[in-house]
Amino acid sequence: MADTAEHRRLAESPGDSDPWRLWGPYVAGRQWGTVREDYSADGDAWNFFPFDHAHRRAYRWGEDGIAGLCDRFGFLNFGLALWNGEDDRLKERYFGLTNSQGNHGEDVKEHWWHLDATPTHSWAQTLYRYPQAAYPYEDLVRVNGSLPREDPEYELADTGVLREDRFFDVETVYAKASPDDVCVTITATNRGPDPAPLDLLAQLWFRNTWAWGRDDRTPLIRRVLPPELRPGGVVAVEASHGFLGTYLLAAQTDSPSHGAPEVMFCDNESNDVALFGAAKNRTAHPKDAIDAAIVRGDRSLLNPAETGTKAAFRWHFASIAPSESVTVRLRFTGETLPLEPFGLGFDDVLADRAREADEFYSAVLPNASTEDVFVARRAFAGLLWGKQHYRYSVREWLEGDPAFPPPPPQRRAPDARNTGWRHLALADVISMPDEWEYPWFASWDLAFHCTALAHIDPEFAKSQLVLKCREWAMHPDGQLPAYEWAFGDVNPPVHAWAAWQIYCIDGSRDADFLMRIFAKLLLNFSWWVNRKDADGSNLFEGGFLGMDNIGLFDRSKGLPAGHRLEQSDATSWMAFYCLTMMRIALELARGDRVWDDLATKFLEHFLAIAEAMDTFGSAGVSLWDDTDGFFYDVLVGEDGSQERLPVRSMVGLLPLLAVAVAPEWAVDGLPDFAQNLHWLQRHRPDETDALVRTSNGSPLTLAVLHGERLERVLARLLDENEFLSPFGIRSLSAAYRVPYTVDVAGQPMSIAYLPGESDSGLFGGNSNWRGPVWFPVNVLVADALAVYAQGAGADLAVEFPTGSGTKVPLAEAARNLEERLVRLFRADDGGRRPATPRHHPSGPLWDVHPTFSEYFHGDTGAGLGASHQTGWTALVAHLICHS
Incomplete structure (x- = not known):
């Protein structure tokens, strides 16, 4: 192993529960419309929990957000929110069409790119492109719904809101000073030709674990101003949790003229009155209180006591000039907050982690060209940002929660979704195909993710393959779970191939891993022989x-x-x-x-x-x-x-x-x-x-x-x-x-x-x-x-x-x-990359960013399907590493 600072951190924290892995960008891009959140009789997950509910309704199993950070257990979450003064709601999560709304199925309608990341998440950068005009939610739904399958999709650029570069580029950076101390910057740049307003929010919230009748312990976020903090635009909140302990989030702008941010509080609980016409809510300060205060000017739902389970720092920039950037700084820590949390030490952490990321990837990619290193780093960044906290107990999901009415009986019918997988209970950070269209694991996708990840984090890659073979994931009959829409579907058996690849990439030295995975794959192989050879x-x-x-x-x-x-x-x-199993057995037989x-x-x-x-x-x-x-x-x-x-x-x-x-x-x-x-x-x-x-x-x-x-x-x-x-x-x-x-x-x-694109309705x-x-x-x-x-x-x-x-x-x-x-991913003489989707505008602000799509046009190479599926397409980094 190379001797860089990031390699040393990996050696210090090889396991999922080790300190450097506690905090990471593990927040999904979408939790609404997932099977986990579906308690309907008909299994229509998209419509049981639609996008329009997401800003008002508490999730049961996970959270979502933009540029999110959370602990590996998914309890405490941090994320970005924005308002351009025109939208009908805060931009707290990415928008896209459901499977029935798009003429080619589900489809996200946003632009963001993962710029960089290291495996321990000591360094991470991401960029979100936010329109300055009102986001065209209704237009995208209406037009796409009218299009036949033969037509291309109606995309965000087609609506006109991105013309003349009228958008903000919002870059979020995380740099860890230590495993429990994260320095954060959020920078918004006006790319348009005219001044434009922006509200920028940094939100901190606990996943709702207390409303379901299984554990009524409620964590708390409250405003604090530790006596050692001096005036000068610094504000702080304290988050206390029975398992995680106590953390502080402090904030400051980079410009004294903007002053300290406003701090707003509410609870991460559903607004049942607004959603369902209920007589009252569980709390007087529901999840959408901050949204209501900023977008509608209704501050009645905020908690004036400045406590709750959700809080936001809000910066209001009345006018950001063309090409101007504004930056806010935050420090999230479970340690004692430094006397000057945003002094030179803060800047040093950012500079050191950026330099160490360069050193790490120079060691990983010593012989690749500058362009290929850039492509590979972007691919690795997508994989690392695509690691998401995934919590799902099928037994609890089927039974329902004590504080709520029992689920409809159709959910427990013998042929209902996942009834044969009651043993499955996961609460892990898992590599996902992408963070929006596929915010859930898929077994054969995962094998390819791990093959690429092995070049930068072989221990995580191994643990992911082993996880799918553990007793709380693999079916007792030996079948691997496919994906939450139907765990019993059959994916190609590529686990063994990935295990062998990882073993070789890691220096052909970890025979214990090979033995562990081989023993479990014997069960899976038997399942194939017994069930799929009629x-x-x-x-x-x-x-x-x-x-x-x-x-x-x-x-x-x-x-x-x-x-x-x-x-x-x-x-x-x-x-x-x-x-592949023969080759693994031969290798093990050497010892x-x-x-x-x-x-x-x-x-x-x-x-x-x-x-x-x-x-x-x-x-x-x-x-x-x-x-x-x-x-x-x-x-x-x-x-x-x-x-x-x-x-x-x-x-x-x-x-x-x-x-x-x-x-x-x-x-x-x-x-x-x-x-x-x-x-x-x-x-x-x-x-x-x-x-x-x-x-x-x-x-x-x-x-x-x-x-x-x-x-x-x-x-x-x-x-x-x-x-x-x-x-x-x-x-x-x-x-x-x-x-x-x-x-x-x-x-x-x-x-x-x-x-x-497909012209067939098969598989959605x-x-x-x-x-x-x-x-x-x-x-x-x-x-x-x-x-x-x-x-x-x-x-x-x-x-x-x-x-x-x-x-x-x-x-x-x-x-x-x-x-x-x-x-596919290298820039041509004009700067355009063949894999760039058709609907991405051209120009320096666009062409610089490689996109990693689900699949590619058979003649032109243009990206198709899920437009952020760095998952298995990140195999391009694997090809570059061994070329």
Whole structure:
């Protein structure tokens, strides 16, 4: 490990509960509209707790905010609020459309960027872009609701509120003087051509834990002015909590002309009178009191006693000139407040942490170009800001709370959401796909997050994978929880691959981690075999498997009656899973031979799957189509009839992932593995086609695809008229630019290449696997090609691109694919980055910021889907680190 200040902090605090990890940007960008907050009979989470309720209604399980900071338990929260003098409410949280309001599903309608962060959150910067005109809430809902799926989304820039740069850039910086002492600056800059007013608020509040009838202990925030504080614009509040202890938040402006901020108090409790027409509220000072005082001038709900469970420092800037910046300073501490909390020591902390962040990333990225370091740091920042406190006890959620009416009986029906997951109880900081559209964990996303995080914080990456396998997360039958909308959905089994990647990135030294995760994944592997192989054929039926609308129909629900789908992708994932588990077992066997026979177990299971992919059933139909040179799903009827679904998509490329190179020390030296390997080769040569050695004596390669079949699939993969785009591999062949129709069980079904947004309502219509480039599967494909190049493909030259007449070694083709992915985020000669979404305006204020979207246009590379999903798209940092 490098010897920088941040590396030393990581060594001091490797665990989740260690001091440097207590405080971080763990506040979600959205808590409303989540399953946790849904107590409805029909499971309509978006409408049970809509955005319009969020500023008046207390959350049950978490909190949200802009540029938020909280403790790892989610008790005490700090966040930014703004008012431009025009909006109908304070800007306390990001706005976006619900799944039913957007013509492509849920969609945030704000602009913010995570500028920088370090893993212990000793340093963090984020930027929010706030319009100076009234935020067009109603216009965005109305226009998007009228648009057909074929049209692009109506975005914030389309409303005109961002013209002439009429917005404030509001930058929030956190710098820790110590684990319990955080220096904060908030700077607002007027980017527009005219002076503009701004109210800037720093809010501190406790999550409501006392109103539900389970724990009536109530924390307290009160105004204090410690005697050692001198006049000069400094004000302070004290927050006391039975578990956390006591903290002070002090504030000051950088300009004496603006004076001290006003301090306002209320309680983090619902305004039931305003929301539901109740006769009275639990408190006379509900959650929206500060909003009412500033926006409507109604100060009657504020607590004049200057106590409560929510407080705000308010600075009113009547006129900020064009290009002018105003800065406020805060200090949040559980220690004794310094005599001069905003003196030179405060500035020194900010300067030191910024310098230390530069030193840290110089050590992490010693060989990358300046541009690639910038991209990687932004990607890492998004991952670190995307760590959120996640609290959810399914049992308590299903039962309801003692202080409230019991939930409707429909919620406890056997087929109701998550009723089979009553054991799940999480209260942890978890890496999320993004902080707004997906403010909840997703198991296969998380595996990719952890692969990138391992380069900067391997201990956190390991703990995240282990967490999903703990008894309070993993189902007793071995299934990993998918995501809160349906914990029982099936995600691709990529946990083992991520564990192996993290082990290698961390120096191949933590065998204890490998043993711990491997033991739990044995349970998960058994679940796959027992639940997703209906007839024991070694072919698997996983459903949509995260690739939402990639098929002709919904592969989880839309099968013709009496049929099952033997899936090329599900089966390939399992072959891939086998080989990764085999590789982990081999590694563990180096230190303890007890793991040796487990390596053999996964070797034999892989060979059985590879054989089944070639021929299965009484009719001998194969997932491989020799005429097309491609793998397809096969539909199996009740009578055993079988028909391929001949659509060229990522489904047929995933067999490439099932490849591994067996180390020579294992082939020659591990008794059980070596003996059984040699026995199979001698006595069952017809079952070992997947074991390949080339004539030049290359290492033993285990692969579903090899020889001529490998070359035929690669020819499709690297064809610009099919899968190869300028920015990676498309999810559906571009050969279907003209819609393709195929007969399925007597019914004609069509599919077409869609390089951008989906035109289908499948899976809410907000996800498209019918053409765009998806980062995680691209990284897996490139990684697989590199593995081939180390073994049986070492001497293989492929036409790149297909039809060009130019042949390159397979290793070079793998590097070229990775380069295309990284190129999405590099600025071109005009300063624009290909991955920038269509709706982002151009210009220096915009082009400087890389965006990390959910997926990317199959022809242009423009970002699509969730526009802040640094999550798995942060794999670009992984590519840069090992390039």
